[in-house]
Amino acid sequence: MKTLVDMRLASLLENNKLFQIKKYYVNGSAYFSGLAFDILNELSKRLxxxxxxxxxxxxxxxxxxxxxxxxxMVGMVKRKEVDFGVASFTITSHREEAIDFITPIWEGSHSLVFKTGDTNSHILAYLRPFKSTLWYCIASLGPLVVGLHYLFRVIEESKGKNPKLLCLLINSKRLLTLIDSVTFTIASFLSQSYRVKLLGPGIGLFTAGFWLTVLILSAIYKGNLTAFLTVQKVASPINSLMDLEEATDYDIGLVKGQALVQVLQSSDTELYQNLWKRIMKDPGKNIVDNLTVGFQRVAEGRFVLLEDTKNVHAIVAESSSCQYHIGTTSFMPTGYAFALQDGSPMINIFNKEYIYLIYYPIMKYF
Known part of the structure; x- marks a missing residue:
């Protein structure tokens, strides 16, 4: 009987304490070790x-x-190039259309992981207390205030005179008045003191109203900025896929060839479709070759890796730094099992013997 094991991919799971698979050589001969092969060897003895x-x-x-x-490996099993696959295959409905699985060896889920402190260290973090729409309004308010302040000054200074308004506005002597209006607006936005000539009730009311508006905006901004910088240090902005969907300034990554790639690619769920579209904006960078490359991208910042929960926790636990954050809400619960050919008569035999192994000392790994 032939068997299949993806040692190249399994070697990427070297930090997975449960399903670590290693390949080593003795006198030129290749040998394999790990829980999957412990189970396989027991099955081979019993059967x-x-x-x-x-x-x-x-x-x-x-x-x-x-x-x-x-x-x-799924393709090799489906094409009957091998009889079954020995590894922690993720069980999905899509794969079950092509191959069969024995009783799950263990059950798990998926999590997201990213670098902590990304949001606070971003160069534009000081803009985040306000939404972009409000910043656009504030930016538009500046020229409007300059124009209105200049207009009020011209009108107040020209009382008693009856030249046309256009002539008053373009008079070269009004240049200092225009500069004064610009300086007044900038100083007000920066909460700096500035002496204003109150030539009449109109400009006085306008100045008071504008200063009150700036005072309110400034207080709200300072409060939001303080809360933003404080909360980000103790709470993650991304703890679930829904949070990730809103965090559009992050890239999203997957490990090439894993079941999660197929799930997101073929899903009818709007959330999964949106995440997949973002991944496919740059698949060459977002779909990584292995976990090592994936965590290197995470360490660079602004990159969220979606991966098996046990793998993520194992790698983060052994990391010498505290730069990783794991989302608190896992997703896509699934089982992991050996793979067999579709309709294989061996499935009942393997299931029976595997259930026996649940009570066998080999399962101390669990």
């Missing part, structure tokens, strides 16, 4: 079969390509 190992040429777990063809 009296031997096996040889084949590794997928593309080093992938297996997803369905645009042409409809399955690649990786």
């Amino acid at each position: 009296n079969f031997s096996y040889v190992i084949s590794e997928p040429p593309d080093g992938q777990w297996g997803i369905q390509t645009k042409s409809g063809r399955w690649n990786g």
Whole structure:
């Protein structure tokens, strides 16, 4: 009987304490170790079969390509190049259309991980207390105030005179008045003192109203900025996929060939579709070759990696730094199991023997 194990991909799970698979050589011969092979060896003893190992040429777990063809280990099982696959295959409804699975070896979920402090260290973090719409309004308010202040000054200074208003506005002697209006507006926005000539009740009311508006905006901004900088240090802005959907300034990453790629790509759920569109804006950078590359991207900042929860926790726990944050809300609960050919007569036999192994000492790994 032939078996299949993706050692190249399994080596990426070296921080996964449960399903770590290693390949080593003794006198030129290749050997494999890990919980998956402990289970496999027990099954081979109880069912009296031997096996040889084949590794997928593309080093992938297996997803369905645009042409409809399955690649990786799933493709090898489906095409009956091997009898079954030995690894922690993620069980999905899409894969179950192509292959079968034995009873799940363990159950888990997926989580998101990103670099802590990203939001506070961003160069434009000081703009975040207000939404972009309000900043546009404030930016538009500046020229409007300059124009109105200049107009009020001209009208007040020209009382008793009856030249046309246009002549008053373009008079070269009014240049100092215009500069004074610009200086008044900038100083007010910066909460700096500025002496204003109150030539009449009109400009007095206008100045008082504008200063009151600036005072309110300034107080709200300072309060929001203080709260923003404080809260971000103790709470993550991204704890779920819904949070991630709103955090549009983050890139989203997946590990190439994993089941989650297929799930997001083929899902009818609007949330998954939106996340997949963002990933496909730059698939060359967002779909990484392995977990090592994925965490390197996370460490660079502004990058959220979606990955198996146990893998994420294991890598973060062994990291020498405290720069990673794991989302508190997991998603896509699933089982992990060995893969067999669709309709394989061995599935009932393997299930029966595996249930026995649940009570066998080998399961101390759990």
